[in-house]
Amino acid sequence: MKNGKRIDDRLPNELRPIKFEVGALERADGSCYVEHGGNKIMAAVYGPRAVHPRHLQQANRAIIRYRYNMASFSVEERRRPGPDRRSVEISKVSRQAIDPVIIKEFYPRSTIDIFVEILQADAGTRSAGINAASVALADAGVPMRGLISSCAVGKVDDTVVLDLVKEEDNYGQADMPVAMDVRTGEVTLLQMDGHLTLDEFEQALELGKIGCASIADMQREALIQKYRGKEDE
């Protein structure tokens, strides 16, 4: 931190530039490409569709599956392809971040599959992935009670900051991804590692709420851009 500015010249409460592209893929039922700072992420949704293997199906509702996967070229040192412990955990918490807003009772015995591919990673991939997945679900026409928006907050040089970049994540004092339905204020994902006092935590959560609200606006705007004037089709 220098003169109140961060390593990439942002203010503590400033998000990186974010761009959503709705319907970026042909084959998927819904899709969204997002650039969030240096993160480049593609999300796709398939379903509701039949469940394989069958024993996973639920008689009264759809199941939700979420796969977070990093491309081997997405990081500085080449990463071995395939899931590692980190991506398995991220897949789980991301699924649970989005699950609560999906109206699963409409589609018994089916699955809604969400695939998130991290093409380039620059801190905050799980949050950016959740944002893209949420838009892709809406693009697929999956009925939802709201949109989930997510961002990370953290602490760098004893200052609470929004939306950390790689260096801040690596050398900062705390990192706390948050996801929520901004409309209802319900938090669906909360993780934290590092050191925060109780006061700092309160500040951070408040900042997270503000960040999520800005992102929710962008998500809604991206969807409106694509579907405006298509109500009759």
Place this chain on the structure above:
Amino acid sequence: MNDVIAEIKRDYIYELAKRSERADGRALDEYRPIQVEVGLIGKAEGSARVKVGNTQVLVGVKIQPGEPFPDTPDTGVIITNVELVPLASPSFEPGPPDENAIELARVVDRGVRESGAIDLSELTLPDGKVWLIFIDVHVLDHDGNLMDAAALGALAALVHATKPCERYGYGPDAPLPIKESPIAVTAVDLDGEIMLDPSLDEETIASSKLTVISGLQGALAGMQKSGTGTLSVEEIARIVKLASSKAMQIRDDLFGGSTDG
């Protein structure tokens, strides 16, 4: 799980083929629009996103110093991998690469390796190490003819890649020693009509397809027949000729005839 196709669509495509027509209105030897965008992934030493119609692949090239294979201490190493991620098609499933992904990776690898696209002897380093070149193909949208899109993506990403010499203390960064420009052209045969750049539907109903990879002078660098169907010797000869001249045209359109663009 395989892509399924309605009988009626199958009949329609075969009927059209008899009149030398295709469902999307293309000529038999016509490709869908090809778009190549390089440098999208700054974290990779080289990258290219290729679209052929709605088919979309992203290729990342990572280059790092490492140990050579014991039997070839004086040559660099190329490792090619293809991920058919489930985001790209309802018929792809999560898990380790299946036979299709491995076949695809090996054909792309063969094109680069056997054509001599990279002079591997120039990839040695003073301390006995060599450059390891990882070509990772990430398929994003599968709408037919992944083979040609992946091979093209690999070539474009390699041409634009730089060896990260500075990061590892080997002097200034430098481009890869590119010597050839292998282009893959895939054809299917429907009732004696040869179609280039098969769409997903055409690829699904065709009983076999042939990929031909050729270089700057038109010489062949690799071939792969896949599928359970058969091809006659005459058909193969026709496809090879057609593919070699089509490759020239694609190369001219995209790289202006040279490999340094």
